[in-house]
Amino acid sequence: MSIRDWPEGERPREKLLARGAGALSNAELLAIFLRTGVKGKSALDLAHDMLACHGGLRALLTADEEGFTAMPGLGRAKYVQLQAVLELARRHLQAGLEERTAITSPAMTREFLRARLRDLPHEVFCCLYLDTRHRVLGFEELFRGTIDGASVHAREVVKRALAKNAAALIFAHNHPSGVAEPSDADRRLTRRLVDALSLVDVRVLDHFVVGDGVPVSFAERGLL
Numbered sequence: 001m002s003i004r005d006w007p008e009g010e011r012p013r014e015k016l017l018a019r020g021a022g023a024l025s026n027a028e029l030l031a032i033f034l035r036t037g038v039k040g041k042s043a044l045d046l047a048h049d050m051l052a053c054h055g056g057l058r059a060l061l062t063a064d065e066e067g068f069t070a071m072p073g074l075g076r077a078k079y080v081q082l083q084a085v086l087e088l089a090r091r092h093l094q095a096g097l098e099e100r101t102a103i104t105s106p107a108m109t110r111e112f113l114r115a116r117l118r119d120l121p122h123e124v125f126c127c128l129y130l131d132t133r134h135r136v137l138g139f140e141e142l143f144r145g146t147i148d149g150a151s152v153h154a155r156e157v158v159k160r161a162l163a164k165n166a167a168a169l170i171f172a173h174n175h176p177s178g179v180a181e182p183s184d185a186d187r188r189l190t191r192r193l194v195d196a197l198s199l200v201d202v203r204v205l206d207h208f209v210v211g212d213g214v215p216v217s218f219a220e221r222g223l224l
Contacts, residue, residue: 012044026057033085038073046073061086062119090115109170109208110215117174117210125152125173129166130205137164152189154196161202169197171207172215180211182223190218 012028021029030047037043053071054060060068061082068079109128116139117124123145129137142160143152161169171193173186186209194204207218218224 027051030060033082034078041073046071050074058119109172109206113172113208113210113215117172118212120174121176123174123176125171127157127160128170128172129161129164130168130170131165132167134168134205137166152193154193157193158196158200158202161197162200166202168203168205170205172210173208174210178212180209180213180216182207182209182216182218182221187223190223194224 012024012031015028016024016032024032027044027047030050031043034043034046037046041049050060050071051057054063054067065076065079068082069075117126124141125143125145126139126141128139131137140160142156145151157169171190186207190204190207197204204224205219206224208215209218
């Protein structure tokens with residue numbers, strides 16, 4: 001049976017309009033994104049198959065082009081649309097962060113950093129630049145590495161902080177392994193950066209490590 005033949009209150013689009021997006025299941029949200037199904041399957045049936053095939057929503061959303069398009073009915077156009085939607089979501093979070101008057105606690109940055117860094121297959125090192133009142137001046141990826149690590153150069157970090165006229169910084173990097181526990185190398189790097197930036201009167205407020213769970217804050221751990 002086609003979705004348009006269902007009772008109106010059960011159709012994903014009508015359900016979203018009546019009750020809000022939060023009332024929909026993952027499959028129903030995917031069905032709205034897909035718009036149409038394939039021969040013998042409604043959009044909702046196809047959405048259920050996609051989730052089952054990939055083992056869940058996160059794996060589906062982080063699948064590469066080859067993996068995503070392996071299922072009949074999902075071509076390059078749908079893959080491109082999905083990547084655009086995901087990037088819009090990341091930018092929405094970043095815009096919300098930048099619109100705040102000031103960052104006053106580690107919790108204010110966690111949601112943004114998780115969305116931005118958690119599912120990357122390689123390690124990246126990023127900086128959040130703040131003014132004297134801890135208002136956001138910008139966010140920037142500075143170094144990119146392999147699945148094992150990224151080479152971070154203190155001289156470049158200092159250079160970028162001065163170029164942004166930043167008074168304070170928050171660092172963040174991800175662990176593609178999924179384990180967010182700071183390593184000894186992470187601690188040594190952070191100390192080196194703190195020392196280098198102190199010479200130009202730029203404070204380091206925190207360093208987040210992003211993995212599968214809640215990002216770990218150096219400040220909350222007493223590691224700064």
